[in-house]
Amino acid sequence: MSATTHMSPLIDDRLARRNAVLLALAQAIGGASASIVIATGPLVGYMMLGEDKALATVPVSAMVLGTAFGTLPAGMIMRRYGRRFGFMGAALLGVLAGVLASYAVFQDALPLFVFACALGGFAGAFVQQYRFAAADTASEAFKPKAISWVLAGGVLAGVVGPQTVIATKDLFSPILFAGTYLAQAGLSLIALCLLAFLQIPKPPKPKTSDKKGRPLAQIMRQPRFIVSAACGICSYALMSLVMTATPLAMIGCGLSETDAALGIQWHVLAMFGPSFFTGNLIARYGKERIVAIGLALLAGCSIVALMGIELAHFWVALILLGLGWNFGFIGATAMLTDTYRPEERNMVQATNDFLVFGFVAAASFSSGALLNAFGWSTVNWLVFPFVILCLALLVWLLTHERKGVATV
Known part of the structure; x- marks a missing residue:
């Protein structure tokens, strides 16, 4: 029995449209x-x-780690209690995270601020599930549109966030950003x-037990899994x-907090904006080629960043960085879908996400130390060897698969 047939009692495009609109709005505001x-x-x-500023990026690293550790609990909680319960609970955690972060800024308490960011990251793991x-x-025909609507909310979130920073950063002057995190709590409360208006019925329990699938270690030994995971992690x-x-580098080069916030806005728009047609490009040109283009764009970001430290250099670099992430990560995710069978999907996806966010946390943690110790140029020079490695892996995979080796 196909998944579509099994789930047919739950198919309701009218309800799906309503839910997609609510989730898109929640993504735009809470996201x-x-x-x-x-x-x-x-x-x-x-x-x-x-004096030592090497740990300045720890708050972002904590947020990413929170997301990594929240990935598996998010799935388990929503399988047991339903989507609405999980999403509303996560939004409530987001409110608490914003309030704690604001209080930490008032008290100049870095450990509490880092904890608040981690808590917000844990809530963000649930936000990652909005598109699903x-x-x-x-229905099968409406699914792409429903996902696109939620992605549109992600694009709007890229505007709402930085504009919130600009509007509230001086709210409690001279204590910078204390008002911003109270506003973040308010956004989570709106979400x-x-x-609360979501209506997503829990799927019926299967009448027969699912196939167990292959051992995870066997799946992870596949060349296509290795290359897709490596490209996804690097992207x-x-x-x-x-x-x-980048925000620290911009401030260090004499630019303002507003310039940095707007740069992040353009970056997030570049991250999510192409998602509406990335799937079509993958279908037309192939997954590996789109991943390679994404990696080239990441290298292009560093080339622009190394050319100068004017505002335009930072903004163009951030846009290329967002585009490179979109093509590289989405293309690698599409490659990953070739490596597992339906009964193995949840296990492989969760493992891949845990690997990705684990490395992302390490990258964001080391970012501040590298910038503080070696400077902005070194951060950008480090991009090239990893891009070259992933391009070489893609070439190796294509050569390997031309010999007729099966992937699944």
Whole structure:
């Protein structure tokens, strides 16, 4: 029995449209928390630290780690209690994270601020599931549209977050950004109210037990898994490495907090905007080619960043960084889908996400130390060897698969 047939009692495109609109709005408002932390977290860390500024990017790293550790619990909680319960609980955590972060800024308490960012990251793991939830009750024909609507909310979140920073950073002057995190809590509260109107029935339990599938170690030994995971990790981790350091580098070069926030806004728009047609490009040109283009764009970001330290250099580099992430990460995710069978999907996806966010956290954590110890140029030079490695792996994979080796 196919998945579509099994789930047919839940298919309701009218309900799917309603849910997709609610989730898109929740994504635009509550999902803005991540861009707020990205734009301001390193600056808050920088202000709270003493002479040694190497740990300035720890707040962003904590947020990413929170997301990594929240990935598996998010799936388990929503399988047991339903989507709405999980999403509303996460939004409530987002409110608490914003309030704690604001209090930490007032008290100049870096450990509490880092904890608040981690808590917000844990809530963000549930936000990552919005796009899947939008398709839960949709027909096969409407699923792509439902997902696109939620992605549109992600684009709006890229605007809402930085604009919130600009509007509230001086609200409690001279204590910079204290008002921003109260505003973040308010955005999560609005998202909580929107999510209360979701209607996503829990799927019926299968009548027969699912196949267990192959051992995870066997799946991970596949060349296509190795290359797709490596390209996905590098695309996301390199993006995090450069993005996390950029606000600090911009301030260090004499630019303003507003310039940094707007740069993050353009970056997030570049990250999510192409998602509406990336799938079509993958279908037309192939997964590996799109991943390679994404890696080339990441290298292009560093080339532009190394050319100068004017505002235009930072903004163009951030846009290329977002585009490179979109093509590289989405293309690698599409490659990953070739490596597992339906009964292995949840296990492989969760493992891949845990690997990705683990490396992303390491990249964002090391970003501040690298910037502080070696400078902005070094951060960008580090991109090239990893890009070259991933391009070489793609060439190796294509050569390997031309010999007729099966992937699944």
